[in-house]
Amino acid sequence: MTIPPLGSECENQSTSVPPPQKETRTGVREIIIDWAARISDFKPTVIGFDPNRASRGTRNTYDRYASGFDEGKGMSDLITMDDLTNEEIIDILDTAEKLLPVARGEVYAPLLQGKVLGNLFFENSTRTRMSFEAAMKRLGGDVLNLSSVGSSVAKGETLYDTMQMVDGYSDIAVIRHPKQGAAQYSADAVDIPVLNAGDGAGNHPTQTMLDLFTIRQAHGTLEGLNIVLVGDLRYGRTTHSLSHALVRFGTKLTLVSPESLNMPEEIVGDLRTHGGDVTESDDLPSMIPEADVIYMTRIQKERFPDEDEYAKVAGIYKMTADDLKVAKKTMIVMHPLPRVDEIDASVDVTGHAHYFKQAFNGVPTRMALLCRSLGVKVPKKVGA
Amino acid sequence: MSEMRRVTAICNGTVVDHIPAGKSLQVMQMLRINVGRSNPISLVMNVPSGKVGRKDVLKIEDRELTQEELDRLALIAPNASVAIIRNYGVAEKRQIELGNELVNIASCSFWNCITQNSREPLPHKLRVVSTEPLDVRCSYCGRSQDIDELADSIL
Numbered sequence: 122m123t124i125p126p127l128g129s130e131c132e133n134q135s136t137s138v139p140p141p142q143k144e145t146r147t148g149v150r151e152i153i154i155d156w157a158a159r160i161s162d163f164k165p166t167v168i169g170f171d172p173n174r175a176s177r178g179t180r181n182t183y184d185r186y187a188s189g190f191d192e193g194k195g196m197s198d199l200i201t202m203d204d205l206t207n208e209e210i211i212d213i214l215d216t217a218e219k220l221l222p223v224a225r226g227e228v229y230a231p232l233l234q235g236k237v238l239g240n241l242f243f244e245n246s247t248r249t250r251m252s253f254e255a256a257m258k259r260l261g262g263d264v265l266n267l268s269s270v271g272s273s274v275a276k277g278e279t280l281y282d283t284m285q286m287v288d289g290y291s292d293i294a295v296i297r298h299p300k301q302g303a304a305q306y307s308a309d310a311v312d313i314p315v316l317n318a319g320d321g322a323g324n325h326p327t328q329t330m331l332d333l334f335t336i337r338q339a340h341g342t343l344e345g346l347n348i349v350l351v352g353d354l355r356y357g358r359t360t361h362s363l364s365h366a367l368v369r370f371g372t373k374l375t376l377v378s379p380e381s382l383n384m385p386e387e388i389v390g391d392l393r394t395h396g397g398d399v400t401e402s403d404d405l406p407s408m409i410p411e412a413d414v415i416y417m418t419r420i421q422k423e424r425f426p427d428e429d430e431y432a433k434v435a436g437i438y439k440m441t442a443d444d445l446k447v448a449k450k451t452m453i454v455m456h457p458l459p460r461v462d463e464i465d466a467s468v469d470v471t472g473h474a475h476y477f478k479q480a481f482n483g484v485p486t487r488m489a490l491l492c493r494s495l496g497v498k499v500p501k502k503v504g505a
Numbered sequence: 506m507s508e509m510r511r512v513t514a515i516c517n518g519t520v521v522d523h524i525p526a527g528k529s530l531q532v533m534q535m536l537r538i539n540v541g542r543s544n545p546i547s548l549v550m551n552v553p554s555g556k557v558g559r560k561d562v563l564k565i566e567d568r569e570l571t572q573e574e575l576d577r578l579a580l581i582a583p584n585a586s587v588a589i590i591r592n593y594g595v596a597e598k599r600q601i602e603l604g605n606e607l608v609n610i611a612s613c614s615f616w617n618c619i620t621q622n623s624r625e626p627l628p629h630k631l632r633v634v635s636t637e638p639l640d641v642r643c644s645y646c647g648r649s650q651d652i653d654e655l656a657d658s659i660l
Contacts, residue, residue: 300619302645
């Protein structure tokens with residue numbers, strides 16, 4: 122049945138809905154939820170609420186009152202890891218843990234029913250794009266996908282103009298863009314929350330969150346671990362964001378790369394300024410015995426301004442199962458994927474390989490991030 | 506015997522004193538002073554200074570710089586002193602202040618920053634991360650800016 126707009130129910134109501142009681146007038150919100158629950162078999166859907174957007178007329182009145190969760194809370198962007206405190210990081214990881222059964226499809230929890238995600242990928246992606254889409258759909262939401270190919274971006278539309286469209290069509294945006302700073306720029310351009318899914322060689326905080334989730338899942342803690350980041354640390358946005366987060370949890374960080382792909386000096390400087398225990402090296406084998414986590418990355422051909430420079434370092438680190446014989450039993454190998462030749466398939470069958478599990482963890486982690494940014498509180502027991 | 510004046514006093518205008526030695530040309534660039542078409546300007550470079558060793562001095566006649574213009578100087582001459590001159594006397598002394606964010610003063614110099622597309626309409630924003638040493642970063646891409654090159658990126 123059609124639900125009449127609030128505000129007109131007294132005059133035009135054709136269904137027999139009792140009018141609000143005078144003595145409970147102070148609890149208008151409760152009255153309306155109660156009213157909505159009584160008509161027909163309708164059950165109010167729990168939808169996060171942004172008072173700013175509602176006031177712009179982009180939400181109907183029903184949404185404003187039927188929301189059962191944390192009105193006005195949330196609606197936050199995630200552009201770099203600096204946007205999160207350590208407590209918030211742990212809180213998001215805990216939420217992701219609760220959402221694991223939903224991510225696996227064992228439980229249906231339509232927490233984001235009625236919400237639309239604008240999934241904007243101006244660069245290639247498999248895992249990030251699909252896991253955001255899976256996260257939104259598993260939570261009952263919808264997804265609008267946009268890529269530069271086949272859109273007005275190919276006609277030369279500015280990012281600002283594109284974002285104005287996304288602002289009107291969706292409730293939250295996820296953006297990956299080849300230009301560094303594009304995520305912050307987008308967040309400044311619109312009212313809806315924006316999640317950075319990778320901006321050039323800048324940051325990739327949602328990847329960091331799933332990386333932290335995977336590390337905590339394997340080791341039970343984020344603190345005091347010996348973590349080795351390997352490969353393209355210069356252009357690798359995953360390692361930029363991850364290193365920032367890890368030093369905040371007291372990690373001993375070893376950065377292994379050829380000289381031309383060293384972590385940018387300003388990032389290393391920032392890590393040390395924040396008290397990070399950071400060592401730089403180009404020797405991977407000597408780091409394996411002491412490591413708790415080895416985080417491999419691909420040498421990213423597409424980020425090199427000069428192909429000759431790429432040729433000098435391509436294939437410089439190749440890990441095989443034999444190399445890991447000296448590793449601790451509990452050591453895990455991670456990789457943001459895709460891999461090229463830096464991890465041999467022989468590693469896949471060892472107990473150290475965690476990169477496919479890591480890729481799956483993108484779903485519960487991104488579920489938690491979507492809920493947080495949309496101001497939707499995840500119940501203690503999901504699906505109960 | 507008192508030291509002879511290197512340049513004459515100006516009747517009206519702005520005097521920027523205690524510019525770090527050799528930086529006055531950059532200061533002019535930051536103030537968007539077009540040397541071919543501007544008011545009379547007197548420039549003194551590398552003169553001895555009791556306060557900073559050596560300094561540059563810039564005198565701009567018949568133009569009172571606004572606070573917004575002066576604040577740009579904080580990027581390269583944070584300790585410069587500024588006097589507004591009226592009728593040969595100091596009418597006002599102004600402080601240069603480096604705020605937390607510089608909006609539409611200079612553009613980010615990083616080649617792959619989103620702001621390199623001149624058609625993007627949002628303002629250029631640089632964030633002051635620290636003043637000692639001076640560390641200015643693009644508010645969008647986060648890249649540290651080379652302070653000496655910033656003069657070339659003035660908008």
